[in-house]
Amino acid sequence: MKRVVIVGAGIIGLAMAKELTGYGLDVTVYDGKKSVAEGSEKASGILSKRGLELSGIEYKESIVNTLNGARLHFGRQTLKVSTEKVQAYVLDRGKLAEINYRSAVEAGVDIKLGSRLSLEQIRDFDDGNTIIVGADGAVSSVARAFSFPQIENFVLTYKAEYKNAKIGDRSMVDLYFSKKYAQGFFGWIAPYSDSVAELGIGITDRVKKHSVMAFDLFAETEGVKSVIGNAELVKGLASIIPVSSRAKTAEGNVILVGDAAGQTKATTGGGIIFGIACAKVAARSIYLHLKEDRKLSLYDKDWRRSYGTDLKMHAMLHDYYSKVSEAHMERFIGIAKALGAESFFSKHGDMDSPTLMLKRLFLRRLVK
Numbered sequence: 001m002k003r004v005v006i007v008g009a010g011i012i013g014l015a016m017a018k019e020l021t022g023y024g025l026d027v028t029v030y031d032g033k034k035s036v037a038e039g040s041e042k043a044s045g046i047l048s049k050r051g052l053e054l055s056g057i058e059y060k061e062s063i064v065n066t067l068n069g070a071r072l073h074f075g076r077q078t079l080k081v082s083t084e085k086v087q088a089y090v091l092d093r094g095k096l097a098e099i100n101y102r103s104a105v106e107a108g109v110d111i112k113l114g115s116r117l118s119l120e121q122i123r124d125f126d127d128g129n130t131i132i133v134g135a136d137g138a139v140s141s142v143a144r145a146f147s148f149p150q151i152e153n154f155v156l157t158y159k160a161e162y163k164n165a166k167i168g169d170r171s172m173v174d175l176y177f178s179k180k181y182a183q184g185f186f187g188w189i190a191p192y193s194d195s196v197a198e199l200g201i202g203i204t205d206r207v208k209k210h211s212v213m214a215f216d217l218f219a220e221t222e223g224v225k226s227v228i229g230n231a232e233l234v235k236g237l238a239s240i241i242p243v244s245s246r247a248k249t250a251e252g253n254v255i256l257v258g259d260a261a262g263q264t265k266a267t268t269g270g271g272i273i274f275g276i277a278c279a280k281v282a283a284r285s286i287y288l289h290l291k292e293d294r295k296l297s298l299y300d301k302d303w304r305r306s307y308g309t310d311l312k313m314h315a316m317l318h319d320y321y322s323k324v325s326e327a328h329m330e331r332f333i334g335i336a337k338a339l340g341a342e343s344f345f346s347k348h349g350d351m352d353s354p355t356l357m358l359k360r361l362f363l364r365r366l367v368k
C-alpha cells in the first residue's frame with residue numbers, strides 16, 4: 001500500500017489531507033512553520049460566500065466582516081456592484097488556518113509542524129511506495145525538487161492593517177485600478193470593522209519594482225488618504241501570488257496543488273476556492289490510482305477539465321486589463337456603465353466563476 005506525503009500545511013494542504021482521510025488513506029503532512037497560523041497575515045481573506053459553502057472547509061468562526069459588494073475605481077469612473085444579500089466574507093486567515101488544522105487533526109491526519117524539508121529530503125520520499133503532494137505554495141520546493149516547469153507570472157504584494165480608519169460603508173470593498181501605482185494589478189481597501197481596514201496593493205513582477213514603493217504611492221492617493229489619513233498602521237507585510245498555472249502539475253508519483261500549481265484567479269489573486277476544488281480532484285485522483293491503478297498523472301487533465309476554463313478566463317481578463325491604457329479603461333468603464341454593466345454584474349456576477357456567470361445569463365435568455 002502506498003503512503004501519501006503532503007509538503008505544506010497551508011489551507012490547501014490541510015483541506016487535501018482531510019479529503020484523503022475521507023477515502024480511508026493515511027496521510028502525513030510536513031510544514032516548516034512552528035504554528036499553523038504563522039505568516040497568515042501576509043495574505044487577505046476575502047472569499048465568496050458561495051465558494052466557501054461549496055468548499056466544505058470550516059470557516060464560520062473566522063468571519064470578521066460581511067461584504068455586499070465592491071466599488072471598482074478606474075480613474076474618474078467607479079463601477080459599483082452590490083446586492084442586498086451578503087456576497088462575500090472577510091476572514092481572519094490565522095483563525096481559518098487554526099480551525100482547519102484542528103479539523104484535520106481530529107480527522108486523523110498526522111501533521112508535523114516545524115519540519116522544513118530540503119530538496120534532498122523531498123527527493124528521498126520518492127521510493128516508489130510514496131505519493132508526494134506539493135502543497136507548498138508559490139515557491140514550491142517539491143516543484144523544484146522534481147524539475148516541474150516554472151510558474152511564469154507572479155504578482156508582488158504588500159498589505160497593512162490600520163486601526164481608527166474612516167470607513168464609510170463596511171459592507172463594500174474598494175478596488176483601485178491605476179498604472180501609476182498598481183501596474184498589472186490593483187490596490188484595495190477591505191474593511192474588517194467600522195474602524196479597522198486592510199490596505200493592500202499588487203503589482204506584476206514584470207515591472208521590476210518593489211511592492212512597498214507601490215504601496216507608499218497608493219497610500220498617498222486622495223481616495224486612500226481620506227480613509228487612512230489619521231489611522232494607525234498596525235503591521236505591513238510583503239508576499240507574492242502566482243497568477244498563471246504551471247504547464248505541468250503531475251509527473252510519476254508527484255503532484256502539485258494550490259499555489260504550488262498556480263491554481264489562482266489571475267484577476268484577483270484569490271487562490272483558496274479553486275485551490276481547494278483542485279485539492280478535492282487531486283484526492284480523488286490519488287484514490288483512483290491506488291484502487292484501480294489509474295495513472296496518477298491524469299490529475300493534471302482532471303483539474304484542468306473542471307476548472308481550467310474558468311482560470312483561463314481570469315487570465316485573459318487580467319491580460320487584457322494589463323495591456324490597455326488607463327484612458328482606454330476609463331472610457332470602456334464609462335460605456336459599460338451606460339449600457340447597464342452595474343446592474344448586470346450585480347445580478348449575474350460571480351467572484352469565482354466567469355463560466356457560471358455566462359451560464360446564468362444564457363439560461364435567463366432561454367426562459368425569457
Ligand SMILES: Cc1cc2nc3c(=O)[nH]c(=O)nc-3n(C[C@H](O)[C@H](O)[C@H](O)COP(=O)(O)OP(=O)(O)OC[C@H]3O[C@@H](n4cnc5c(N)ncnc54)[C@H](O)[C@@H]3O)c2cc1C
Nearest residue numbers: 008010011012031032044046117136137258259270271272
Ligand atoms: C496579499 C495576498 C492577498 C490574498 N488575498 C486572497 C483572498 O482574499 N482570497 C483568496 O482566496 N486568496 C487570497 N490570496 C491567495 C491565498 O492566500 C493563497 O492562494 C493560498 O494561501 C494558497 O494556499 P496554499 O496552501 O496553496 O499555499 P500556502 O498558503 O503558501 O502554504 C504553503 C505551506 O507550505 C509550507 N512550505 C513551503 N515550503 C516548505 C518546505 N520545503 N517544507 C515544509 N513546508 C513548506 C509553508 O510553510 C506554508 O505553510 C492572497 C494572497 C496574498 C499574498
